[in-house]
Amino acid sequence: MKLPFEPILFGYTVNIHLVLEYLAFFLAFRYYVFLRKKRKDYISSNNRLSIILGAAVGAFIGSRLVGVLENPLVTFSARNIIQLLNVKTIMGGLFGGLLGVEIAKKIIGETKSSGDLFVLPIITGIFIGRIGCFLSGINEFTYGIETTSFLGMDLGDGVLRHPVALYELVFLIMLFISLKYIQRKCQLQSGELFKIFMLAYFGFRFCIEFLKPNTFFVLGLSTIQMLCIVCYVYYIRKSCRSLTV
Secondary structure, rough: OOOOOEEEEEEEEEOOOHHHHHHHHHHHHHHHHHHHOOOOOOOOHHHHHHHHHHHHHHHHHHHHHHHOOOOOOHHOOOOOHHOOOOOOOHHHHHHHHHHHHHHHHHHOOOOOOOOOOHHHHHHHHHHHHHHHHHHHHHHHOOOEOOOOOOOOOOOOOOOOEHHHHHHHHHHHHHHHHHHHHHHHHHHOOOOOOHHHHHHHHHHHHHHHHHOOOOOEOOOEHHHHHHHHHHHHHHHHHHHHHHHHH
């Protein structure tokens, strides 16, 4: 199959990444609803709705903000405000959603951890979205740098590159299986599964960023890598506060 994959439907070119992105949101939400019905949720429906709203608002702001900061010199040169709004990244969405949830919980006075139910649906959504990234080839900034490795692939520009999206798909499968196993075999405190997911995924993304052709750096690290460090600091500080309480 030639990349980018751009199927034609009724004379129009289909944006396969956009289609799979919407599909990811839909299936991830349906998976979440299924899990919530299957397991006892200690958070009331009203509070859960407020938490989801906080997560959605935080994810929207975070994904756009970090997306813009990935390459601000290029992004801010765009005159079309619609293009600016469409610049987004899942990393900003995850961390922004985390902060949005924490703010929402403080407002409504909810003290119970709320993230564990979201973990497997989030991984499912990211997985579907990454298939779209891979099929989009060089049309999406999820491709890798040039390589002479046997893993190199032509993603649409005639150059052998690291198929970063494929690497992430393999990682997500392993992460999903591992977390399912941990969930089944281990007695975790509420919120621990989400914490493990965030640290594992952000750790992976910190490493994989070295294989992407980033051009904007802070202290030698990309914006995504800086966000990964912020995420780790956030959880370290949170753990320290728990130990002192």
